[in-house]
Amino acid sequence: MLEPNWLGRLAAYHPERRALWFRGRWLTYAEVYRRARRAAGFLADRGVVRGDRVGLLAWNHPAYLDLLFAGPLLGHVLTPFNHRLSLGELKALHAYTEPRLLFYGEGFQETAQALDREALPLEALQEGGEAPEATRVGLEDPVLLLFTGGTTGLPKGALLPYRQLLVNAVQTAFAWGLSREDCYILATPMFHAALNALATPLLYLGGSVVIQERFRPEEYLDLALAHRPTLLFLVPTMFQMLLETPGFLEADLSSVRFAISGGAPCPAPVREAFQRKGVRFKQGYGLTECGVNCFTLELEEAEAYPESVGRPMPHLKARLVREDGEEARVGEAGELWLSGSAVMQGYFRRPEENEKVFAYDGERLWLKTGDLAYRDAGGRFYIVGRRKEMFISGGENVYPVEVERALYDHPAVREAAVVGVPDPRWGEVGVAFVALREPLEAEALRAFLRQRLAGYKVPKHIVLLPELPKSGPGKVQKEALKKMWEAEHGQA
Structure with a gap:
């Protein structure tokens, strides 16, 4: 039987082993577990019971893991909110999930208290007495309520049980060849899948995690030089930003065993730039x-x-x-x-x-x-x-990812996204939204694509933008681009 409270075991096995780095100091496994027990004690004193949602609005912070690892001791469901959403969107999600308590990090007090007048600073989690170690949950009890991307309408909350968290940790650790000696910098948003993408699998093994509050490429490189991570896990946009950061070419990344790109297909030029520095690359997929x-x-x-x-x-x-x-x-x-x-x-x-x-x-x-x-x-x-992103032009299926890969082959292309729009002759045609590194005419880019793609796949329209809109996890927001096109050109 899998044990939901596995952190308690690890704290007993190797209490002094380094687990989390944050703001200049390492927390040991024993310290991380004590934080979780104090968080559970504080929540219990405030009346939180099994099944209650507990909200969190913050930059990356150990409090996410405090609440996650306190779960088996109390039975609450961690519900992290995307701090990049508007107040109106957050109000809708708060009303949908009805968290019993809401905690906020630095810079989010005003927003959090607009959602819940009784919202508390996340430091309050460490003000309680330590909860008993008895596990109060089963494998099918929910531990996380994570919101989907929500490109249209209100995002849905996916309920993830302890069974899922543990199976993901175990099979990621073994299938990806992780070890307790591995270390990585957690820079993707913890309100999203970063919690269980690599953080929990590594901690499950006894590895170490460096928490970056928010992704800044220069700081990320400094952290990499200081902590010598063995793994890199970022979305393509972040890898691209690292490439463009002064000091990247000179940065010593020899400690890295491999890099994993998630969230979207990683452009070939980005992969190849890291490979030239000796960093081996994998393409990930998950949802x-x-x-x-x-x-x-x-x-x-x-x-x-x-x-x-x-x-x-x-x-x-x-x-x-x-x-x-x-x-x-x-x-x-x-x-x-x-x-x-x-x-x-x-x-x-x-x-x-x-x-x-x-x-x-x-x-x-x-x-x-x-x-x-x-x-x-x-x-x-x-x-x-995505199934809904595929469009049919002149009776032929067009998959935007294939066109985007061809666009990224051009050295002047920094970012690219393709959507299908209505066309009176062909039914639908492609529109490519492109951000460039250097000046390039749209027709020159279209000629480049004609050498690589069938004619019906070449976008009829190319729109040049300074940058493309992105979601919190760094994904390009294609729905926003489509609405931009419709606002200017209409739907047909």
Whole structure:
């Protein structure tokens, strides 16, 4: 039986081992566990009981892990809010999830108290007495309520149980070849999947995590030089920003065993720039609802097949389903369905949304990811984009990811995103939104694409922007780009 309160075991096994670095000092495993027990004690004194949501609005901070590891001792559900959202959006999410308590970090007092007049500073979590160590939860109890990307409408809250957290930690540790000697800098937002992408798997093994409050590329390089991380885990935008940071070319990254890009396909020029510095690269894939690492690939194979996300994790099954419900053939795109112990319980208070994403095949439950992928003859999977992003131009399917990869092959392209828009002649055509490193005419870029893509895949329109809009986790917001186009040109 898996043990939800595994941190208590590790604190007993190696209490003085370094666990978390934050603001200039290391916290040992014993200290991290004491913080969790004090947090649980404070929550209990405030009347929090099993199943209550506890909200957090803050930059990256150990308080996220205080509340996460306090969960088995009390049974509450950590509900982190995206601090990049507007007050109106946060109010809607607060009303949806109804947290019993809300904690805020530096700079967020006014916003938090607009949501809840009784909101508390996160330092209050350490003012309680230590809660008893008795585990009060089972593997199917929820531990995290994480919001999906929410490109349209109110984001949904995915309920992740202890079963998911533990299975993800175990299979990530072993399938990715992690060890207790590994260290990484946690720079992606902790209100998102960063908590269980690499932090919990590493801590599960006894490794160490350096917390960066918010991503600043210059500071990240300084932290890398100071702490000699063995792993890098960032989204493509962050890797790109590192490349453009003064000092990157001279930075010593020889301690890094490999880098993992998540959130979106990483452009080839970015991967190749890190590889020239001796940093080996893997492409990751995951989603909040199947939290969060779904595929794996050995380093040598990842370098031979750089566009592939690999094969399913050991305790995860994958299938590709065509529009007609049949299995996609080798090389044919289909919607990716996943099944296994890492799948969420469901969306919080959204039964109608659960009906859309869950499907049963006999007794097996499948999660419809909404992502399109294909599989090669070797069983390796390749993500080609969101199902809703694919468009049909002149009767032919166009996958924006394929076009974006071709755009990134041009040395002048810094960022690129492709969306489909209505067209009176072709039904739909592509619009490429591009941010450049250096001046380039749109027609020159289109001519470059014609050498690499079939004519129907070449965007009919190219829009040059200083930069592309992004979400909190660093993903390009394609819905915002589409609305920008519609506002100027109409929908047809």
